[in-house]
Amino acid sequence: MSPLVTDLRYLLPWQFSPTIFITCAVTVTLYVRGLIALGRGADRVGFWRAFTFLLGVALSYAMLQTYVDYLSAHMFWIHRFQHLIVHHIGPVLIVLAAPERVLRAGIPAGLRGVRIAAWIRRPMQLVFRLIQHPLIAPTLFVGLIFFWLTPSIHFTAMIDTRRYNLMNWSMLADGLLFWWLMLAPRQVQGTAAIGYGTRLVLLSLVAIPQLLLGAYITLHDTPLYDIYAICGRAWAVSPLYDQQIGGLLTWIPAAMMSLVGILVVLHHILHDPEASAPRRNLGSSVQPANSG
Amino acid sequence: MTAIFRGVARRGPAALLTAASILSTGLTACAGSGPPYTLKNITGLVQPLDFRLTDQDDQAVTAGDYRHDLVLLYFGYTQCPDECPTTLTTLANALHTLGPEAVHVRVLFVSVDPQRDTTAVLKRYVNNFGPEFVGLRPDQAELTELSKRYRIAYHYEKPDQYGNYEVDHSSAVFIFDRDGRARLLALSGNTAQQVASDLRRLLASS
Numbered sequence: 001m002s003p004l005v006t007d008l009r010y011l012l013p014w015q016f017s018p019t020i021f022i023t024c025a026v027t028v029t030l031y032v033r034g035l036i037a038l039g040r041g042a043d044r045v046g047f048w049r050a051f052t053f054l055l056g057v058a059l060s061y062a063m064l065q066t067y068v069d070y071l072s073a074h075m076f077w078i079h080r081f082q083h084l085i086v087h088h089i090g091p092v093l094i095v096l097a098a099p100e101r102v103l104r105a106g107i108p109a110g111l112r113g114v115r116i117a118a119w120i121r122r123p124m125q126l127v128f129r130l131i132q133h134p135l136i137a138p139t140l141f142v143g144l145i146f147f148w149l150t151p152s153i154h155f156t157a158m159i160d161t162r163r164y165n166l167m168n169w170s171m172l173a174d175g176l177l178f179w180w181l182m183l184a185p186r187q188v189q190g191t192a193a194i195g196y197g198t199r200l201v202l203l204s205l206v207a208i209p210q211l212l213l214g215a216y217i218t219l220h221d222t223p224l225y226d227i228y229a230i231c232g233r234a235w236a237v238s239p240l241y242d243q244q245i246g247g248l249l250t251w252i253p254a255a256m257m258s259l260v261g262i263l264v265v266l267h268h269i270l271h272d273p274e275a276s277a278p279r280r281n282l283g284s285s286v287q288p289a290n291s292g
Numbered sequence: 293m294t295a296i297f298r299g300v301a302r303r304g305p306a307a308l309l310t311a312a313s314i315l316s317t318g319l320t321a322c323a324g325s326g327p328p329y330t331l332k333n334i335t336g337l338v339q340p341l342d343f344r345l346t347d348q349d350d351q352a353v354t355a356g357d358y359r360h361d362l363v364l365l366y367f368g369y370t371q372c373p374d375e376c377p378t379t380l381t382t383l384a385n386a387l388h389t390l391g392p393e394a395v396h397v398r399v400l401f402v403s404v405d406p407q408r409d410t411t412a413v414l415k416r417y418v419n420n421f422g423p424e425f426v427g428l429r430p431d432q433a434e435l436t437e438l439s440k441r442y443r444i445a446y447h448y449e450k451p452d453q454y455g456n457y458e459v460d461h462s463s464a465v466f467i468f469d470r471d472g473r474a475r476l477l478a479l480s481g482n483t484a485q486q487v488a489s490d491l492r493r494l495l496a497s498s
Contacts, residue, residue, distance in 0.1 A: 015440060074445035159443055160337040230479060232445035232462035 014070035017165065024061045028054070031099060034106030049097050056093030060086050064168055073158060074234040076225055077245035083171055084249055087145070088257045091175035095183045096264065132181050134194045138202045141178040142209045144170055145250070149213065151224050158227040183264050185272065196272075199265045207258035214251020218244050329493065330486040331467070331476040338466065338474035339441050341365070345402065345434060348415035348427040355472060361398045362494055364478070365466040367444055369405035369459050370417040375480070376401075379465065384421045385484035386491065393495055396470070399425045402438065404446040404461045406430055442466060467491070470498040 013021075031053060035045055062068060063082045072082040131140060148157055148167050157163045182203055186193040217224060223239040233242065341355040341363055355363075364383060368376035380401065387394040401418050403409035406429050409417075414427030430438060439445065444462035451457040465478035467490075475494060478487050 070445075073443060156337055159334060161339075161443065163337075164443075226479075230462065230464040230477065231443055232460060233447070234445050235447045236449065236460045 010067040012067075013065040014067060015161065017065065019165075019169075020061065020064050024057060024065075027057060027103075030103050030106035031057075032106070033108075034102035034104070037105040038102065045102055050102075052093050053097035053099045053102075056090045056097065059093070060090035060172060063090070064172075071234045073164065074228065074232060075237075076228055076242045077249060078234070079158075080246040080249040082168075083145075083148075084253055086168060087171040087175040088179075088254055091172070091179045092183065092257060092260065094176065095179045098184065098188065100188060131177060134198055134202065137178055137181050138206045140174055142206050144174050145210065145254075146213060149217075149250075151226075154225050155227045159231065179261070182261050185268055187272075196265050196269045200262055203258045203261040203265065207255040210258075211251060211255045214247050214249075214254065216247075218247030218251055220247070329476055329490045331478050331482060331490045333475070334466075334477050335473070335475050338443075338477075340474060341468045341472040342441070343428075343430075343434070343438060345428040345430050346411060348411050348418065348429075350411050353428070358398050358400070359472060360470050361396055362470060362491060362498075363468040363472070364397065364399045365402065365442075365468065366399065366464075367402050367404050367438075367442075367446065367462050369403050369461070370409050370413055371405070371456070372459070372461075375461075375463060379463070379480065380418075380421045380425070382482070382484050382487065383465065383478075384425075386487035387422060387424055389484060389488035390491060393492065394424055396495055397424055397491060400428055401425060402428045402430060402435075404435065405448075405459050406432065406435065467494070469494055 031050075035050060038044055063072070063085045068078065068082060072079040130136060147153060148171070157167045181189070181194065182199050186196070220243065221240070223229070223243055225243070228242065229239060341358070344352065344354050347353045366376075366379060366383070368379070370376075380399070383399050387397060387399075390397065399418075399421070401414070403414060409427075409429060411427070411429050414429055418425040418427040435446075442462075444464075446459055446461040449458045449460065463480045465487075466474060467476040467478060469475045476490060
């Protein structure tokens with residue numbers, strides 16, 4: 001086999017997942033249709049915005065449906081890298097691109113008028129409200145990291161394909177929900193919106209348990225996760241070295257994403273007239289009364 | 293300050309992880325019946341036994357050929373310097389402890405190095421360990437398929453100046469009951485006695 005063909009094989013899924021493939025394909029199709037529909041007029045989408053969105057989707061897809069997926073099942077630190085992308089970096093890129101408007105424009109005309117029946121919509125809205133609650137969302141965000149890194153649960157997630165897929169799906173879905181709640185402008189979020197001040201507090205708080213867990217894994221002097229020795233590592237490295245790199249990836253970049261989040265929220269505060277100057281708004285609404 | 297941070301870093305997450313462990317052990321304990329096995333229980337987690345390979349006598353075999361036996365599935369290679377001989381010796385000792393019941397047990401040794409492990413080499417190798425041991429040789433595609441199914445990894449090291457190379461591979465022994473369902477995982481720390489007593493329980497229950 002020629003070297004090129006061998007290299008291309010690394011881009012193919014290790015274990016093909018129709019759900020991930022279809023989800024990504026539909027998302028990208030909707031987005032590209034939306035880009036075309038919005039065209040070059042006043043509504044057009046900037047290059048970097050579109051690039052950020054597609055990069056976020058591409059990175060998440062690459063973590064789950066290329067050779068990286070094999071490596072992350074057989075090397076702890078690559079698993080941590082995979083989750084850094086699907087739970088933090090990928091979703092942040094997707095949310096920063098504010099793709100709602102483009103995706104909506106990409107929905108085929110025939111489907112746009114379709115209304116979801118109330119008995120499906122209502123419970124879904126309820127669940128959405130619940131998991132996007134300002135106390136539950138950050139607990140879920142941190143809780144999932146701790147849950148899947150509990151040694152006995154980590155073992156079953158790595159040896160059972162169904163649990164493995166559930167783990168990765170839960171991280172990606174939770175990443176999108178959490179970062180959307182933290183980073184999307186209030187106007188976009190509608191009724192689910194939480195204040196920018198609260199977001200700054202929550203973003204700071206979620207960093208702390210991640211720092212502690214990362215430090216705990218990095219500084220632990222015996223292997224915590226035996227699955228990699230049992231099922232074999234992707235290549236030969238010492239278990240503790242693997243664990244330390246994985247711990248550092250949980251510790252530093254994951255927690256640094258909170259800082260990125262805080263900067264984005266500060267940017268919203270500075271650019272959102274309602275958030276920065278409620279009084280001025282009040283004043284301007286009083287003015288007409290005076291004049292009239 | 294650093295000491296406090298370290299202290300919290302060491303204990304806080306540990307406490308949470310322990311709490312989660314207790315919770316999950318509690319949940320699994322409720323699901324099973326009888327006292328837990330000594331070996332790692334993988335019932336319901338790992339796919340049933342299924343393969344098409346070539347055995348040490350150059351015969352095409354499938355998992356169905358080993359139904360009605362307890363199957364111990366192990367991945368290794370005949371030039372393995374330490375881990376494979378140790379594991380296979382432990383298994384041989386466990387079967388010796390079982391006595392006559394061992395006729396219902398098959399140890400399937402699947403080579404992760406089919407390039408060097410010809411069927412003849414495999415046959416000579418497994419015969420050292422006992423009549424219950426069977427050497428199986430996959431081609432590369434079959435080996436990839438098996439590694440996906442049982443979520444195991446193997447990796448060929450760089451050959452030395454004589455062309456000899458080592459292969460990193462999984463260390464666990466997958467144990468399937470007589471209906472081909474994955475039940476237990478024997479790890480490198482387990483003794484022959486522990487393996488034998490759990491095998492006896494599995495034989496009695498099926």
